[in-house]
Amino acid sequence: MADTTRTSERRYGTRPTMKDVAARAGVGLKTVSRVVNGEPGVTPDTVRRVQDAIDALGFRRNDSARILRKGRTASIGLVLEDLADPFYGPLSRAVEEAARAHGALLIHGSSAEDADRERELVLALCARRVDGLIVVPASDDHRYLEPEIDAGVATVFVDRPPGRIDADVVLSDSFSGARDGVAHLIAHGHRRVGFIGDRLSIHTARERLRGYRTAMADAGLPVDERWVSLGPTDPERVRRAARAMLDGEEPVTAVFSANNRVTVTAVRELNGRARPTALVGFDDFELADLLSPGVTVIAQDAAELGRAAARRLFRRLDGVNEEPARVTLPTRLIPRGSGELPPPAGGPSRS
């Protein structure tokens, strides 16, 4: 490939600029800009000449320069815990659709539930000058975001509230959901209900535990602390927890599992046992209805979480200036069989 010195010709790795287009079309720089952006006030004939030059050179506007000049990037950042978690699929998708509707691109990052990594990602996105941020918090202290928010980065938290700052947040009603799920088990005759949850550092985990305790208390039932297990959601820990509460001295007859990862492992453990144990899980998951018995769940609407967060975000970007608000979405109990199993006859359900 001859390295020609004619600057207006395409060379490998060098992209033509508006200046090149202008030279080729024999017009001024600004006229090219006008054509590229569809601004009025250019003769049809000139438009055609410029268009031809654009096509001939394979010109594509450099949005970096445009962004620098205009100050707006038409992109929003989405930071969540793990892209591969099926719960976040519909949420991301909903945010993406909203972004698309507003002509914005989505920049994505997973925090892997690590506070430092969340911070690092969020600040990288701010350095890119994203117009807005949607964050599923991993950290419990978001004061580092204050200067950014002051500087005008619209920020909405979703699924969990931010720590130590006041900002928009969209949540599912974890407390009521868990309370309803546990009450459902109690209504089917259970008196000893186990709870397998996430680490207490996570807000939703705390709320769901509170829902569990409330439901038990409302029914006048005691909670044996051996029935409550909190910690990371890896299968090994969850398995051990399930075994402990099922094989102990006063075994539970039902289990409430506080998120989808826990539920899946719990199902695996319960299915292998002779004595059926009732189960209600927080979060719906695909194929829950096809298992036998079908898994009764407290479903949250992940897509709606994303939509609501995006709605809030774009309202702010459109200049609406309101106080930060908390939106709480209701959950839905979906009975499928596992939550309606009765306690073993003649078993510990006698008061």
Place this chain on the structure above:
Amino acid sequence: MADTTRTSERRYGTRPTMKDVAARAGVGLKTVSRVVNGEPGVTPDTVRRVQDAIDALGFRRNDSARILRKGRTASIGLVLEDLADPFYGPLSRAVEEAARAHGALLIHGSSAEDADRERELVLALCARRVDGLIVVPASDDHRYLEPEIDAGVATVFVDRPPGRIDADVVLSDSFSGARDGVAHLIAHGHRRVGFIGDRLSIHTARERLRGYRTAMADAGLPVDERWVSLGPTDPERVRRAARAMLDGEEPVTAVFSANNRVTVTAVRELNGRARPTALVGFDDFELADLLSPGVTVIAQDAAELGRAAARRLFRRLDGVNEEPARVTLPTRLIPRGSGELPPPAGGPSRS
């Protein structure tokens, strides 16, 4: 909020620049740049002064300007079909990890299996001057990408090959996988095997169909065209297809479903029937082992697809200049029960 004229103070919606920092620290612009980028040749004392000014003003480097100046954006684009499809979760995740390891951010878009939308997204990413692109093609003509690739945008296709251009691509071995899956059914005594696939416009769909036909031919079995159903993967179409081949005159005794969406619907249909029908599905999915019977699948390694694509991409970004290559990853048959069901005794398995 008083609109002070002191330009170096923070005002709402206006961010401090290096110039502001320089003024405040009493140093030159370039010195600030050096400190921000950790370049050598600045006295510790000066560094501290600059650092203080940065903290006081809440300065954060504007990456748009940096990108404009340097030409590299440290970001890569990922365009796939649907973020919410669980198959793409691990793939995205793997790409993200690789990006992170190389200090790059990930910009994300879903094509929704629409060629125009793919093109629009890809070109938007090119306008942003992403350093590289990873694309799950929805279109069958990617000539529109040629100028971009010539201009230096490293591009790797994944899961499906590009159309009408030569470029890197990472694929699962759909042909062999399907052939093995169908051979597995035949090995268990089936002679009438149905195939429910995706639209033929999709490369993997064609390959899997070819695998099916090859397995049947290799076993000397005829294929009745009523056993083959191709089309969109919505549940309604798949259900009808399954019913037709199961209730027809010469009903199939086994079904090969050519992707995860089809498999899930097929399981739903088959589970409701008295006569058990064998099933092997392409793509693994969560909980496949918990259904009864467990679903035998041809598993592809989605995460490895992503990793391999990212590896290829970053090799190119590191300057390695090779001919475009096709990488094909093997699939793995995972027997779980549904694929090992025998045909009904005394039924049509007599030759």
Place this chain on the structure above:
DNA sequence: CCTGGGTTTGACAACGTTGTCCAGGTTCTA
């Protein structure tokens, strides 16, 4: 043929950063 109004066009600065290059100061060497 000139004036006035509108339309079309282009020159120029600016966005915030980094690369180049040079000035001034310090330290070391002969």
Place this chain on the structure above:
DNA sequence: TAGAACCTGGACAACGTTGTCAAACCCAGG
């Protein structure tokens, strides 16, 4: 002590685009 070598810091241009503003042009009406 002079001169070289080195270190630190800053002035300036450039990246490719868009906003501002003024110049040039066109046509109709007088």
